[in-house]
Amino acid sequence: MAERRPRVWVSQPLFDDVVARLHDHFDVDQVAAVREHDAAGVAAALGDVDGALVTLNERVGRDEIANATKLRAVANVGVGYNNLDIDALHARGIVATNTPDVLTETTADFGFALMMAAARRVTEAERHLRAGRWQGWNFKGLLGADLHGSTLGILGMGRIGQGIARRASGFEMRVLYHNRSRLPADIERDCNASYVDFDTLLAQADHLVLVLPYSAASHHIVDAAALAKMKPTATLTNIARGGIVDEAALADALGSGRLASAALDVFEGEPAVDPRLLALDNIVLTPHIASGSLATRRAMVALAVDNLIAALGAGPEAGRPPTPIAPAATGGKDAKRPGTA
Numbered sequence: 001m002a003e004r005r006p007r008v009w010v011s012q013p014l015f016d017d018v019v020a021r022l023h024d025h026f027d028v029d030q031v032a033a034v035r036e037h038d039a040a041g042v043a044a045a046l047g048d049v050d051g052a053l054v055t056l057n058e059r060v061g062r063d064e065i066a067n068a069t070k071l072r073a074v075a076n077v078g079v080g081y082n083n084l085d086i087d088a089l090h091a092r093g094i095v096a097t098n099t100p101d102v103l104t105e106t107t108a109d110f111g112f113a114l115m116m117a118a119a120r121r122v123t124e125a126e127r128h129l130r131a132g133r134w135q136g137w138n139f140k141g142l143l144g145a146d147l148h149g150s151t152l153g154i155l156g157m158g159r160i161g162q163g164i165a166r167r168a169s170g171f172e173m174r175v176l177y178h179n180r181s182r183l184p185a186d187i188e189r190d191c192n193a194s195y196v197d198f199d200t201l202l203a204q205a206d207h208l209v210l211v212l213p214y215s216a217a218s219h220h221i222v223d224a225a226a227l228a229k230m231k232p233t234a235t236l237t238n239i240a241r242g243g244i245v246d247e248a249a250l251a252d253a254l255g256s257g258r259l260a261s262a263a264l265d266v267f268e269g270e271p272a273v274d275p276r277l278l279a280l281d282n283i284v285l286t287p288h289i290a291s292g293s294l295a296t297r298r299a300m301v302a303l304a305v306d307n308l309i310a311a312l313g314a315g316p317e318a319g320r321p322p323t324p325i326a327p328a329a330t331g332g333k334d335a336k337r338p339g340t341a
């Protein structure tokens with residue numbers, strides 16, 4: 001009797017030519033159109049498969065895997081994995097993987113772009129022009145803040161944070177960072193960055209960028225009290241996870257002029273965005289696209305495919321997925337190496 005081929009579920013349409021490698025080893029249940037899967041839908045999809053390739057849109061926790069008796073591996077297409085309950089997966093012996101490294105530079109590029117857009121009011125100025133409100137060159141119109149020569153604050157100094165720090169050298173910025181643990185001296189030197197405590201970071205940053213993992217400990221870490229410690233002229237950029245910022249407090253701070261401007265690529269209830277944020281002019285809003293260059297998104301899928309093939313014991317790296325998630329790691333961007341994220 002022919003041996004049963006393992007079955008895998010691919011939760012969203014990704015890049016067909018990249019995902020095609022799964023067909024060499026497995027029967028593939030590929031979702032054909034972008035869709036939201038609720039908990040029952042994920043549980044049903046996982047019910048009869050050996051592995052799954054999922055995105056941050058799919059939550060995979062205790063309930064979703066309760067009846068997934070064959071499930072052996074979940075490959076997340078994303079570096080952040082707060083959509084996965086790692087303890088629950090590991091307790092069942094299910095391997096979980098993510099896609100670090102391949103998106104570091106692209107995401108750092110975008111973090112820098114958002115910070116610049118917030119400082120120089122790029123999207124606000126474009127809306128002004130498109131709405132026909134530009135009445136001629138206005139010497140004092142839409143004035144912003146400089147990046148060059150200013151102080152950059154980075155909260156979360158993993159690989160993406162370090163990428164942003166390296167970019168800041170070209171702008172002759174002073175770079176301060178705060179992280180769960182201080183980086184080794186050689187990395188600090190490479191990044192030209194100085195470690196400070198959280199309050200000093202808030203108080204001294206002209207531009208604060210959030211790149212830390214999302215966990216219970218970082219939930220709303222940027223709240224009204226933290227915002228009150230920032231300079232009124234400062235900008236805040238979030239490319240990590242929405243839940244890190246108390247969005248109501250941010251809307252208050254931006255609306256009252258307590259904070260100059262912000263840029264958000266991630267939202268606590270995404271894809272829903274707080275209407276108070278939508279109504280503000282001094283905020284740049286993008287739909288979670290920091291890793292979204294074509295080459296990087298393809299590389300993320302390719303790594304997730306490698307992970308799934310190896311985790312299910314097939315291919316040249318059988319049994320050794322390239323980027324497994326370690327037990328007890330916290331689930332956010334840069335979270336593979338908890339000591340440095």
Ligand code: DGY
Binds near residue numbers: 240
């Ligand atoms: C990630 O990988 O965590 C991003 O947020 C999605 O691209």
